[in-house]
Amino acid sequence: MPLVNLKPVLAEAKSKGYAVAAFNPLDYASMKAMVAAAEELNAPVIIQTSAKTINYYGHRALVEWMREIAADSPIPAVLHLDHGKDFDMIRKCIEMGWTSVMIDASDHPFEKNLELSRKVVDLATAANVGVEAEIGQILGVEDDMVVTEEESHLTDPNEAEKFCRELDLSAFAAAIGTAHGYYKGEPKVAFELIEEINRRTNTPMALHGGTGLSDEVIQRCIKLGCAKINISTNLKHVFIDSFVNYHREKPSDYEPLRVLGAQFQAMKDLFKSKIEQFGGANRAGDVLSKVA
Numbered sequence: 001m002p003l004v005n006l007k008p009v010l011a012e013a014k015s016k017g018y019a020v021a022a023f024n025p026l027d028y029a030s031m032k033a034m035v036a037a038a039e040e041l042n043a044p045v046i047i048q049t050s051a052k053t054i055n056y057y058g059h060r061a062l063v064e065w066m067r068e069i070a071a072d073s074p075i076p077a078v079l080h081l082d083h084g085k086d087f088d089m090i091r092k093c094i095e096m097g098w099t100s101v102m103i104d105a106s107d108h109p110f111e112k113n114l115e116l117s118r119k120v121v122d123l124a125t126a127a128n129v130g131v132e133a134e135i136g137q138i139l140g141v142e143d144d145m146v147v148t149e150e151e152s153h154l155t156d157p158n159e160a161e162k163f164c165r166e167l168d169l170s171a172f173a174a175a176i177g178t179a180h181g182y183y184k185g186e187p188k189v190a191f192e193l194i195e196e197i198n199r200r201t202n203t204p205m206a207l208h209g210g211t212g213l214s215d216e217v218i219q220r221c222i223k224l225g226c227a228k229i230n231i232s233t234n235l236k237h238v239f240i241d242s243f244v245n246y247h248r249e250k251p252s253d254y255e256p257l258r259v260l261g262a263q264f265q266a267m268k269d270l271f272k273s274k275i276e277q278f279g280g281a282n283r284a285g286d287v288l289s290k291v292a
């Protein structure tokens with residue numbers, strides 16, 4: 001089926017109390033494994049390209065791969081831009097067929113962030129494309145984006161409320177103590193802040209930094225209103241480890257398609273485990289009735 005807008009997908013997840021898994025693809029096969037995993041579980045899924053991946057492959061290849069993969073599948077899949085910081089890149093995503101974009105102007109002061117995010121919301125909404133925007137700065141390294149401990153700060157709930165009142169967002173990304181990349185020590189997740197922001201914004205929350213969170217933390221976050229959970233670092237590790245380990249175990253096997261097959265299976269297993277953990281299994285039908 002055609003790619004779907006993020007907005008109804010997350011509205012449905014929030015209303016039913018589960019989260020949709022959002023994975024950052026690395027190539028065609030990882031995109032295909034995301035949709036295959038969702039299909040096996042009858043779940044919605046978000047495929048979110050980072051700016052770095054777009055710079056590597058170009059917009060056209062990514063959108064064409066995703067359109068073809070989605071067209072062959074009955075499950076609702078969203079093609080989303082993760083952490084869009086460059087307006088021209090965001091505009092090109094909207095024009096070329098992404099069904100959701102994130103504008104991350106969180107490094108600007110509040111009013112400027114609001115102004116830049118509004119510009120994207122206006123453009124995207126007119127094209128039936130969903131929007132995620134962020135306040136506060138999420139700690140850690142996400143591709144080329146580095147936010148240090150000194151720079152990172154949690155989201156101010158007053159600002160969050162004003163921001164979400166002014167903008168019709170599909171998802172709100174808040175800095176609530178999680179971090180991009182593997183955690184060094186216990187993450188200090190601000191559960192009361194998640195609860196307060198969700199109560200005051202009533203907008204599906206996107207949880208960044210999903211890799212390495214315990215199941216207990218994940219379930220609490222979903223209960224408090226997180227409706228989209230991002231996983232990137234986890235995939236990077238599975239992607240490389242599955243390839244390298246296959247060859248370590250079978251050093252004389254030089255059939256690349258067998259290596260790629262093992263890698264595909266490992267990626268699909270990861271995606272299935274996350275979709276199930278976040279409660280997305282068997283939700284495709286209900287989502288489809290909302291996006292139709």
Ligand code: 13P
Nearest residue numbers: 181208209211230232233
């Ligand atoms: P991880 O790299 O910690 O999985 O976070 C992914 C993310 O939030 C992408 O925006």
